[in-house]
Amino acid sequence: MPRYRLDIEYDGRAYAGWQRQAGLHTVQAAIEQAILKFSGDEIALRGAGRTDSGVHATAQVAHADLTRAWADDKVRDAVNAHLQVAGETVAILAARQVPDEFDARFSATGRHYIYRILNRRAPAALERGKIWWVPKRLDHEAMADAAKVLLGRHDFTTFRSTQCQANSPLRTLDRFEVTRRGDIIEIGASARSFLHNQVRSMVGSLKRVGEGGWSAGDLRLALEAKDRAACGQVAPPDGLYLTGVDY
Known part of the structure; x- marks a missing residue:
């Protein structure tokens, strides 16, 4: 069975996350249904990251095993056509046949996220649901300095959901940086893998630093x-984007 890698972007507002769940509208299920209508294959799509409800992606990666070989462009265009007909806010950016050894989840060596904050008095009009609006002025330089505290390998129990199913809370955070362009603050995070809600939990705690409620020492x-109780506010899903997966 030929295996295809799919590079995917989606607006997560309409979905209960990536992972298929009975009775819920999910990104995985939407793509699986489009593949079924195109190829007749009932497949189980495997994604590189299980993004939560409302989280977006510019570069999610998944793989699918089909029963026959198709031209790469045919797979991309046919799946996109069925997604459009269904009114999904999902697009296949690229499709290509890969070796059977490729696994979108387990072959990944790094994952990259961006969290976007709109920091101004006026609320978001054009990007509502796709950015976190914080009207109080944030000190992005203090946030950037505090972010360095979390770099490296740590027990991130404080910053993971109580529902997290990972066997260990130990993770190595390779990048956690804060930049500002006008009213937009972007927080970039990179690691081999993340715990459930880890990025949103870290961002929410950094916001507390930016407001002046916490110092880097408090973080x-x-x-x-x-201790999960020591975590600051968990940032909403609106501003979170999966922006890259390394292999």
């Missing part, structure tokens, strides 16, 4: 507490 104490 370190929260990390060292290894």
